[in-house]
Amino acid sequence: MATNESLFKTCLDRQDDAAWAAALDRLMPAIHPVDQRAVRIWFSFFPLKLHRAVVGADDPARTEIDLALRGRYRLADQVDSSHRFLYGHRFWPGVKLEVNKYLRDAAPDDRPLEDHLREAARRAAETLKTETELVTAITAVAFMTFQQAGAEIFSRPAEARDYTAKWRKSPSQIIAERARDDSQGLFGFLRSVDQVYTVTFREYESDASFRIVNAQDLCTAAANDKRDYRSQDERCIEGPIPVECRTSACGTCWVGILSETSKLDPPTTREVRKMKEFGYAGFTGTPDSPIRLACQTFAHGNASIVIPPWNGRIGRLDE
Numbered sequence: 001m002a003t004n005e006s007l008f009k010t011c012l013d014r015q016d017d018a019a020w021a022a023a024l025d026r027l028m029p030a031i032h033p034v035d036q037r038a039v040r041i042w043f044s045f046f047p048l049k050l051h052r053a054v055v056g057a058d059d060p061a062r063t064e065i066d067l068a069l070r071g072r073y074r075l076a077d078q079v080d081s082s083h084r085f086l087y088g089h090r091f092w093p094g095v096k097l098e099v100n101k102y103l104r105d106a107a108p109d110d111r112p113l114e115d116h117l118r119e120a121a122r123r124a125a126e127t128l129k130t131e132t133e134l135v136t137a138i139t140a141v142a143f144m145t146f147q148q149a150g151a152e153i154f155s156r157p158a159e160a161r162d163y164t165a166k167w168r169k170s171p172s173q174i175i176a177e178r179a180r181d182d183s184q185g186l187f188g189f190l191r192s193v194d195q196v197y198t199v200t201f202r203e204y205e206s207d208a209s210f211r212i213v214n215a216q217d218l219c220t221a222a223a224n225d226k227r228d229y230r231s232q233d234e235r236c237i238e239g240p241i242p243v244e245c246r247t248s249a250c251g252t253c254w255v256g257i258l259s260e261t262s263k264l265d266p267p268t269t270r271e272v273r274k275m276k277e278f279g280y281a282g283f284t285g286t287p288d289s290p291i292r293l294a295c296q297t298f299a300h301g302n303a304s305i306v307i308p309p310w311n312g313r314i315g316r317l318d319e
């Protein structure tokens with residue numbers, strides 16, 4: 001007899017990226033603002049269409065070449081770490097346990113996906129003695145991880161690691177920090193060209209940032225960070241952001257934007273056209289898009305970004 005877990009898997013497998021995006025839209029008011037952009041970014045980094053293209057491929061190596069995939073694109077390989085930029089990451093071991101329990105115990109029915117997410121988040125919050133809005137985004141992440149990684153991998157206990165030590169700030173502190181700009185000194189208001197700001201690329205680490213001059217693009221600024229990133233990620237040849245063309249031709253430099261986008265120039269017509277070609281989910285083409293090309297993103301203040309673990313040209317899947 002089929003278990004609840006396998007029935008859930010069957011139900012989830014009927015969903016596609018559009019269905020997930022619609023469920024997330026409906027869920028958004030229940031998610032704390034600290035994770036509203038973060039969860040959209042996470043779902044953009046791990047689209048079902050890529051998972052299905054790779055898992056369902058007769059020749060995965062060929063698919064990797066056809067889609068020009070580089071980096072770590074399989075969610076199953078990073079189940080406990082893919083979401084480190086979400087505030088809810090600190091609750092991951094408990095949320096993972098609760099979602100596993102929910103998938104085993106609750107009967108899958110014809111309720112909308114977001115109703116299951118809400119109920120599982122409520123149960124997790126109760127167990128973890130926290131607010132439901134703080135675990136709703138990470139609960140949605142858990143369901144998608146179950147869908148892509150499968151029951152066997154998802155049911156393993158969370159890796160032993162410290163989920164909170166490096167990021168003890170409250171949600172409101174994090175939101176305030178994302179909005180803050182570096183002081184430009186007493187007469188900073190007289191300067192415009194040589195104002196210098198900070199781009200943070202891993203909020204949960206203390207030294208994961210680089211400096212950016214007013215109106216500079218993120219890739220050029222990142223290239224001035226001469227620390228060794230290549231030994232951790234072979235795509236990083238100049239600074240922490242993987243880069244190739246610098247002209248929006250390759251799609252290598254896509255990033256998520258956690259902070260206020262009012263301090264960034266909006267996407268140009270070319271960026272909009274090229275992003276459609278690359279097929280990165282989550283890019284809206286609007287000024288507040290959570291996904292951008294770093295080489296086309298010019299900053300006029302501090303920014304907080306997330307660097308995806310992979311890049312490719314998955315727009316080919318839509319052709």
Ligand code: FES
Binds near residue numbers: 219243246251294295
């Ligand atoms: S580096 Fe090629 S698109 Fe930005």
